[in-house]
Amino acid sequence: MARRGQELREHILETAKFAFLEDGFERTSMDAVAARAGTSKRSLYAHFPTKDVLFHAVVEHIRGSFGGRIRTPATYSDDPREAAVRYCGRFVQLLHWSAAARMIRLGIAEADRLPDLAAGLYDVLFGTTAADLAAYLTTALDLTPGRAEAISHELFGLVLHPTLPRLLFGLEPLVDELPDESTLASDVDLDRIRRLLREVLPAEA
Structure with a gap:
């Protein structure tokens, strides 16, 4: 079952945390976070409109x-x-x-x-x-x-x-x-x- 709502948000945050730690802020793209989290860019941007x-x-x-x-x-x-x-x-x-x-x-x-x-x-x-x-x-x-x-x-x-x-x-x-x-x-x-x-x-x- 696909993650939704708060569950998806928490999953994205955990994924993004490790992406930032491994690659740094500059080299971490929103596309890469979406791919690692197994979600669409549309869903990612719905929760977090910018990388900042x-x-x-x-x-x-x-x-x-x-x-x-x-x-x-x-x-x-x-x-x-x-x-x-x-x-x-x-x-x-x-x-x-x-x-x-x-x-x-x-x-x-x-x-x-x-x-x-x-x-x-x-x-x-x-x-x-x-x-x-x-x-x-x-x-x-x-x-x-x-x-x-x-x-x-x-x-x-x-x-x-x-x-x-x-x-x-x-x-x-x-x-x-x-x-x-x-x-x-x-x-x-x-x-x-x-x-x-x-x-x-x-x-x-």
């Missing part, structure tokens, strides 16, 4: 799927500090997923031509994640919003260096399959993140 609109929709699609995979800090532990550690660790673990790393590279490559799209992708992966941690710290540790935001951004900056640049430059291996949260402790140095957390948020704070 399609790419915007892919970014929003990634926002939802990434958020579902990282969840919220409170789901990781009843202890607020350990929850923050494991939340940051899960973020690092997901960055090793080839789909995430390649999407970051794509956003950087298109930043000059499509600054709004690049900014949206940054917000999906980094802005929202840091904001969610700040909101959690505000409530769980009774911090002021300003202090929680500063701690969140400082912690993520420390946690991501030097892992993120090494991943972007191909100095650390990527994994093709979505990392399983059950292997978090073996995939990521959580003790390092605990030490970093103590630096930005001492135990007596």
Whole structure:
């Protein structure tokens, strides 16, 4: 049975995501996306009238799927500090997923031509994640919003260096399959993140 409506739209978005990741924005044509999705160009354009609109929709699609995979800090532990550690660790673990790393590279490559799209992708992966941690710290540790935001951004900056640049430059291996949260402790140095957390948020704070 042919896909229709929302089912077709979601299928196109998944197909387009991998097309953009594999071929880049410029080399990905709407014709190629339609062919890969097994749908007509007419159906594709009915959902996404331009390639820019399609790419915007892919970014929003990634926002939802990434958020579902990282969840919220409170789901990781009843202890607020350990929850923050494991939340940051899960973020690092997901960055090793080839789909995430390649999407970051794509956003950087298109930043000059499509600054709004690049900014949206940054917000999906980094802005929202840091904001969610700040909101959690505000409530769980009774911090002021300003202090929680500063701690969140400082912690993520420390946690991501030097892992993120090494991943972007191909100095650390990527994994093709979505990392399983059950292997978090073996995939990521959580003790390092605990030490970093103590630096930005001492135990007596």
